[in-house]
């Protein structure tokens with residue numbers, strides 16, 4: 001998909017470069033992507049408000065890139081080119097000087113990419129400062145982390161400012177779940193064979209469950225997570241993107257505009273089930289327990305947490321997708337932390353079979369198609385006629401284990417950014433829709449109309465949730 005024009009050198013300028021995101025996700029992802037693909041030459045330019053030196057930045061880069069698939073020479077090459085510039089990202093003059101440093105380090109022809117590894121408030125201010133710059137570098141691309149805004153209105157405002165800075169096809173709203181190979185594989189599963197696409201819709205599917213249960217707890221992220229919670233952290237962004245990939249009408253061509261149009265169309269048709277956010281949502285948070293043999297304190301007692309914020313660590317919302325294909329089929333989206341078992345999947349439960357001949361005893365339960373996002377697998381739980389007694393169906397599972405992915409999700413998303421392809425990023429109108437869909441739930445929770453349940457860390461969730 002990479003055209004020669006996309007092979008230009010890139011100056012990847014990371015704002016907030018000394019933060020956790022850069023070392024834990026961006027640099028390892030970049031190493032994986034560079035090792036697996038023929039990508040443009042990258043010069044890493046680090047920046048943050050706090051004073052650091054090029055040497056310090058180079059050791060962050062070395063550490064972040066090492067250990068992945070890149071060989072040592074390539075790592076050292078990237079380290080040697082890496083440059084540092086201390087700057088206040090919200091100050092136009094500082095940004096101008098930062099672009100100059102990037103130009104010197106990467107050369108005048110390198111395409112500048114400004115990656116905002118910053119919180120939402122400061123990102124908004126920095127974008128505002130950019131909008132005030134008259135002499136923006138040619139070909140500038142912007143990459144923004146979630147959350148994109150804080151509600152529909154602020155997302156719309158941010159989109160408007162971004163539109164003043166660069167064209168939409170140079171804005172990369174990062175949702176790393178779009179780089180998960182099984183999320184994009186959802187589309188292939190439906191279209192690249194004659195079998196699954198036939199049952200992919202409400203005629204045959206009774207319900208869809210999109211589940212991202214994590215075993216990890218807060219892991220010291222109180223500053224980010226407390227007051228955000230599972231609904232905004234996971235459902236509002238990642239899970240709605242997964243829903244869109246599972247439910248959209250396949251576009252004719254796999255090009256950014258066609259795919260993004262299809263995503264927006266299905267998100268526009270999505271709303272809270274029966275327009276009743278109280279009945280269609282549940283929330284809970286973990287109390288003390290044990291996960292994989294490790295003792296986990298109650299969320300409210302984790303360091304840095306303000307129990308008064310009533311942050312949920314498990315969120316569940318049922319949505320309706322009002323398209324011809326899916327009308328009347330509930331989509332349950334659920335994600336939580338400190339649960340007993342990791343489960344990342346999209347599961348389609350099929351309707352009961354029709355026309356079963358009298359005398360054939362059908363199997364218990366329902367057929368299901370389960371797409372495992374991590375680990376990567378496809379499972380089909382199917383009633384088959386058992387070997388023991390003729391005409392006596394039993395449930396069996398056909399499973400395809402798809403093995404480890406070559407490049408991690410961040411690597412895939414970065415690959416798109418480095419080559420200027422927006423296919424795996426979120427378009428502005430889609431980001432607004434995601435806030436619109438969940439606004440009634442956020443309001444009901446804010447008004448305390450939905451109880452905040454509890455579950456012990458390491459359990460399957462609150463008793464009675466099923």
Ligand SMILES: O=P(O)(O)OC[C@H]1O[C@@H](O)[C@H](O)[C@@H](O)[C@@H]1O
Pocket residue numbers: 214233409
């Ligand atoms: O396991 P991954 O790929 O990092 O994705 C899950 C993470 O995704 C992030 O976006 C969330 O902020 C985290 O809370 C979550 O744990």
